[in-house]
Amino acid sequence: MSALLEVEHLGKRFGGVRAVHDVSFAIEEGQIFGLIGPNGAGKTTLFNLINGVIKPDTGRVALQGEAITGMAPYSVVHRGLARTHQIVKPLNDMTVLDNVIVGACFGPQKLKLKEAATAARDSLKTVELIDRAHVLAGTLNLAGKKRLEIARALAGQPRLLLLDETLAGLNPTEAERMIAVVRRIREESGVAILMIEHLMQVIMSLSDRIMVLNFGEKLAEGTPEEIAHDERVIEAYLGDPDLASRLMEQK
Amino acid sequence: MGSQVILKRPTFWIILLATLAFALVPALTGNLELRENLLLGAVYIILASNLNLMIGYTAYVNFGNIAFFGLGGYIGLYVVNVLGWSLWPACLIAGVVVSLLAFILGTGILRLRGAYFALATIGVNEAVKAFVTNFEPFGGASGMYLSFSSFNALGGARHALWLAYFAIVVLMGLSLWLSLAIKNSRFGLGLFAIREDEDAAMVLGVRTPRYKSLVYAISAFIPAVAGTLFFFKNGVILPDQAFDLTLSIEAIVMLMLGGQGTVIGVALGAFAYEQLRGFLLVSSTFSQFQLVVAGVLLLLIVLFLPEGFMGWVYRHLPRLRRVIE
Numbered sequence: 338m339s340a341l342l343e344v345e346h347l348g349k350r351f352g353g354v355r356a357v358h359d360v361s362f363a364i365e366e367g368q369i370f371g372l373i374g375p376n377g378a379g380k381t382t383l384f385n386l387i388n389g390v391i392k393p394d395t396g397r398v399a400l401q402g403e404a405i406t407g408m409a410p411y412s413v414v415h416r417g418l419a420r421t422h423q424i425v426k427p428l429n430d431m432t433v434l435d436n437v438i439v440g441a442c443f444g445p446q447k448l449k450l451k452e453a454a455t456a457a458r459d460s461l462k463t464v465e466l467i468d469r470a471h472v473l474a475g476t477l478n479l480a481g482k483k484r485l486e487i488a489r490a491l492a493g494q495p496r497l498l499l500l501d502e503t504l505a506g507l508n509p510t511e512a513e514r515m516i517a518v519v520r521r522i523r524e525e526s527g528v529a530i531l532m533i534e535h536l537m538q539v540i541m542s543l544s545d546r547i548m549v550l551n552f553g554e555k556l557a558e559g560t561p562e563e564i565a566h567d568e569r570v571i572e573a574y575l576g577d578p579d580l581a582s583r584l585m586e587q588k
Numbered sequence: 589m590g591s592q593v594i595l596k597r598p599t600f601w602i603i604l605l606a607t608l609a610f611a612l613v614p615a616l617t618g619n620l621e622l623r624e625n626l627l628l629g630a631v632y633i634i635l636a637s638n639l640n641l642m643i644g645y646t647a648y649v650n651f652g653n654i655a656f657f658g659l660g661g662y663i664g665l666y667v668v669n670v671l672g673w674s675l676w677p678a679c680l681i682a683g684v685v686v687s688l689l690a691f692i693l694g695t696g697i698l699r700l701r702g703a704y705f706a707l708a709t710i711g712v713n714e715a716v717k718a719f720v721t722n723f724e725p726f727g728g729a730s731g732m733y734l735s736f737s738s739f740n741a742l743g744g745a746r747h748a749l750w751l752a753y754f755a756i757v758v759l760m761g762l763s764l765w766l767s768l769a770i771k772n773s774r775f776g777l778g779l780f781a782i783r784e785d786e787d788a789a790m791v792l793g794v795r796t797p798r799y800k801s802l803v804y805a806i807s808a809f810i811p812a813v814a815g816t817l818f819f820f821k822n823g824v825i826l827p828d829q830a831f832d833l834t835l836s837i838e839a840i841v842m843l844m845l846g847g848q849g850t851v852i853g854v855a856l857g858a859f860a861y862e863q864l865r866g867f868l869l870v871s872s873t874f875s876q877f878q879l880v881v882a883g884v885l886l887l888l889i890v891l892f893l894p895e896g897f898m899g900w901v902y903r904h905l906p907r908l909r910r911v912i913e
Contacts, residue, residue, distance in 0.1 A: 388791065414793035422791070428784035439781045442774055443793030450774055489792060 339402045341366045341529050342418070342497055347386055347396035356382045358553045360396075364497065364546075369523060369530045371544030371561075373537075375574055379553040380533045381423060384499050387531075388420050389413040401496065417445045420499035421486035423533070429475030436474045437461055437488045444493015453492070460492040463525060464518050480511040484518065491522060498522070500532040504539060512536070519543060537575070541565065549574060599768055599851055599913040606855070607761030611754055627753055627821075629862045630760040634814045635835070636842040636858035637763040637851070641807040643840065644848035645776065646800065647783035648698065651836050652709035655716045656808040657815040658830030660686045662720055664816025665732050665825050670725070674741050675748075675820060679755070679813045686812035687805045694804035698797065701786070710833065717831035731826035738820075752821040756814055763810050767851045770806075771913060779803055783849075834879060838865075841882045844889045846896050851913045853898025 340363035349357045357379045364370045372380050385391040387398050389410040398406045405413050419440070428436050437460050441453035448456055461467040464484040469477065474485060483503050490498055500519070504512045516539055522528060534540040540547060541561040549556040549570050556574075557567045564570055571577070610630055614623035635657060642650045660682040667678035697708045721729050742748035770776040778799050781789035790796050819825040838861065846857020865878040893900055902909045 390787075390791070409795075410790045411793045411795050414791065419793075420791060422788070426785050426788035426791075428781055428788060430784055431780060435777070435780075439777055439789070439794070440792050442777055443781075443789075443795075445793075447793075450777070493793065 339399070340364060341368075341401060342387070342531070343397075343399040343402075344387065345397045345399075347383070347393050347398065349382060349386055349391060349393050349395075355553045357386060357393075357550075360550070360553075360555050362548050362555070362558060364529055364531060366496070367523075367527050367529050368545045369519075369532065369543055371540040371547040372531060372533045372550065373535070373540055373547060373564075373574065374550035374556070378550040380550055381501055382553075383550065384420060384501055384531075384533070387413075388418060388499060411443070414444055414493065414495070415447070417496035418499065419444060419490035419493055419495035419497075421483075421490050421501055421503060423501040423505060425479070425482040425486055427474035427477065427482050427485055429473065431474055432471050433466060433474050433477065433481075433485055434458070434461065434470040436485055437492045440489035441492035444490075444495065446494050448493075456494070457488075457492050460488040463491065463521060464488045465514065480507050480515070483507065483515065487518065487522070491526070491528070494526070495528060497529045497531065500530060500534075502533050502535065504534060504536055512539075516543070597768070597772075597913070598911050600765070602852060602912065603761060603764040603768065606764075607757060610757045610760065614753075615750070623753055625862075625866060627756060628866070629859050630756050631814060631818055632839070632842060632858040632862045633760050633855045634756070634763045634810055635839045636846070636854050637767050638807045638809075638811050639839050640767060640843045640848060640850075640854045641770065641779075641803050644843060644850070644854065645770065645779040645783060646803050648800065648804075649706040649840070650709045650804075650807070651706055651833070651840075652711075652713035652716075653807070653811065653839060654833065654836040655713040655831055656686050656690065656811040657818070657835075658825075658827075658832075659689075659716055659720070660812025660815030661819035661825050661830050662726050662732070662815075663812070665734060665819055666726060668738050668816075668820065669732060669734055675738075675752075675816075678820075679816045682816040683809045683813040687809045690808035691801050691805035694801040695797070698800040698804060713831055713833055713836065717827050720831070721827045727825075729827060731824060731829075734820065734823045749821055752817045756817050756821075759810050759814050759817070764851055764855055766806070766810070767854070768913060771851060775799070775802075834876075838879075838882055841886045841889075844886060844894075844896055847898030847900075848896060850896070850898040853896055853901075856897060 342364040345361050347357055347360045360383060374380055386393045389408045392407045397404060400416050400418055405416060434457055437457035438453045441448050441456040461470055464487050466481060466484050466488055469481060477485060487503060504515055507515060523530065544561055547561055547564045548558040549564060551573045557564060557570050610626050614626060639650060639653045642648050663685055664678040664682035667673050667681050668675060697705060700708055720726050726732060739745040739748040742751055778794045781792060781794050782796055782799060786796055842858040842861045843854045845861060847853030868878045868881060
């Protein structure tokens with residue numbers, strides 16, 4: 338049986354910059370797959386290549402065995418792959434609920450308006466934003482907007498969710514709530530998650546598998562334990578050899 | 589949403605009552621001056637509400653909206669005058685042809701965003717005007733004059749002019765109903781998403797290129813039909829008058845004035861502007877003085893009331909947002 342998402346030899350150049358080069362990996366159903374790497378390593382570019390915002394120069398992306406390489410973002414969503422943005426993109430002059438209804442209406446399930454409203458409410462409950470359903474999305478704070486991003490992506494019931502730095506810019510309390518939200522999503526819907534995150538203890542404790550990118554290339558892939566003890570990863574990203582053992586103790 | 593939901597909405601009844609008032613008051617009083625006044629009001633409401641689908645719903649500023657009206661007038665009059673068909677099929681042909689052209693054209697120019705799209709639409713209007721001015725079957729620069737016999741098919745001139753007036757009023761009602769129906773539909777939700785953030789809409793699954801082409805084509809249909817009726821009633825169509833860019837810009841003022849993205853607000857804005865224009869045309873020593881006023885008005889709206897009259901009302905009475913759309 339093929340994996341949920343298969344990425345093979347994906348590559349993209351911007352002028353002379355090799356943003357992503359020869360990256361391959363696979364994600365299984367229901368898996369949480371962490372993506373880490375220094376700033377500028379090409380993590381968000383990789384997301385954009387997978388969901389069709391940018392067309393790759395080389396390589397192939399397949400979702401549930403079907404090639405989605407170079408498809409428009411909406412076609413990729415319709416096949417079951419939803420994403421959030423690192424830099425939030427709320428539909429400002431629409432209510433929080435309407436934002437999520439858009440996700441439910443036009444997402445993988447293509448629900449009718451009425452069903453979409455129900456799905457949107459469920460999704461808002463999951464991310465703990467239901468009490469703000471009728472305010473305009475533009476008035477939410479950053480933590481709220483980040484949760485709105487997740488709710489919108491989740492409302493269409495995707496098979497795979499791409500989360501781009503959902504914790505970035507949140508204070509410790511907000512981040513903790515967000516981690517609980519991600520855990521709940523996995524428990525409630527069983528959706529597979531591909532997440533970019535900088536907070537090491539979070540990615541180590543949430544992920545089933547982790548891939549490290551550096552200068553657009555895959556540096557390592559493995560279980561959190563393997564990654565934490567990988568010498569190349571320690572040198573390129575973690576910096577401190579003792580950090581790994583501390584992280585594993587916390588877990 | 590289904591029609592039964594729309595029936596429950598007060599906005600629907602407001603539209604119906606306004607349409608009936610436009611039709612019945614001049615008919616019952618037989619006041620021709622009032623009829624001509626309301627006719628122009630109805631045409632402005634048609635232009636503004638269909639333009640609102642582009643600007644207010646989708647955030648694509650179309651300066652060339654008047655090209656739909658003018659080209660519709662030309663095609664309709666050609667069908668009536670040269671092919672000798674009756675007015676109603678002529679209206680339908682004008683609407684369908686102009687919509688199809690808009691769909692094809694939209695597929696191309698809607699790839700542009702923001703100011704670039706707006707500039708392209710000015711080009712569209714000027715290109716169509718230049719084409720028509722040099723197109724002999726449409727009479728070229730000297731335009732087309734309706735032969736008097738065309739009125740006979742509709743029971744004489746007097747009768748024909750009333751019929752054309754009623755048809756335009758019906759189109760006004762249909763325009764407003766269409767705005768309302770789209771606003772409460774899945775299609776409308778997709779358009780609003782594009783308005784707020786096109787990239788986000790795409791990532792959420794909205795098939796943006798198709799949605800944009802569709803709304804561009806839809807916003808062309810009723811104005812094209814109205815163009816046929818308007819110029820049929822006029823008896824003459826000339827390129828300068830049919831593709832008058834100032835009317836395009838005035839339509840933008842109307843919908844900004846009333847509140848872009850609303851249904852009733854846009855209609856109010858169009859009607860108010862038409863009344864103001866009529867007043868200035870009669871009372872002022874300046875010709876086209878309404879354009880000066882329109883310019884100042886637009887500036888004031890953009891600076892102090894970007895959400896327009898309805899937006900101001902919603903801000904003070906938020907409950908009305910759900911009642912009067």
